[in-house]
Amino acid sequence: MRSALVVIMALTALAACGDKAEVSPPPPQASAPKPVTYDAAPVVNPGKLKYVAVCQGCHGRDGAGQGPFPKLAGKPEAELVAKLNDYRAGRQVGPQSSTMMPFAKAMTDAEIAAISAYLAAL
Numbered sequence: 001m002r003s004a005l006v007v008i009m010a011l012t013a014l015a016a017c018g019d020k021a022e023v024s025p026p027p028p029q030a031s032a033p034k035p036v037t038y039d040a041a042p043v044v045n046p047g048k049l050k051y052v053a054v055c056q057g058c059h060g061r062d063g064a065g066q067g068p069f070p071k072l073a074g075k076p077e078a079e080l081v082a083k084l085n086d087y088r089a090g091r092q093v094g095p096q097s098s099t100m101m102p103f104a105k106a107m108t109d110a111e112i113a114a115i116s117a118y119l120a121a122l
Contacts, residue, residue, distance in 0.1 A: 047118025073122035080116035
């Protein structure tokens with residue numbers, strides 16, 4: 001038993017004499033990335049959104065008109081509101097009245113105002 005104890009002590013001593021791996025200090029902690037912030041949400045023009053969704057197919061990308069569909073860009077806002085309200089009421093305004101009526105009837109007052117303001121500003 002004594003020899004076993006001597007062997008264990010010798011092995012422990014030899015293990016302690018071997019090459020020791022150098023322990024490097026932990027790397028300095030990097031600061032956490034700063035969260036991305038935005039100054040403001042992108043400005044979305046509701047008149048433009050509605051125009052693109054509903055009107056652009058006939059009146060063109062920039063409201064310049066195409067084929068039998070008239071130019072709308074740059075017309076006075078009040079004139080555009082009045083025509084859309086006439087279409088919505090079922091009044092004949094011109095040769096495309098039957099085409100325009102369903103679109104105008106589906107619009108709210110706010111949408112008519114927004115589209116008219118957008119087109120007047122073009």
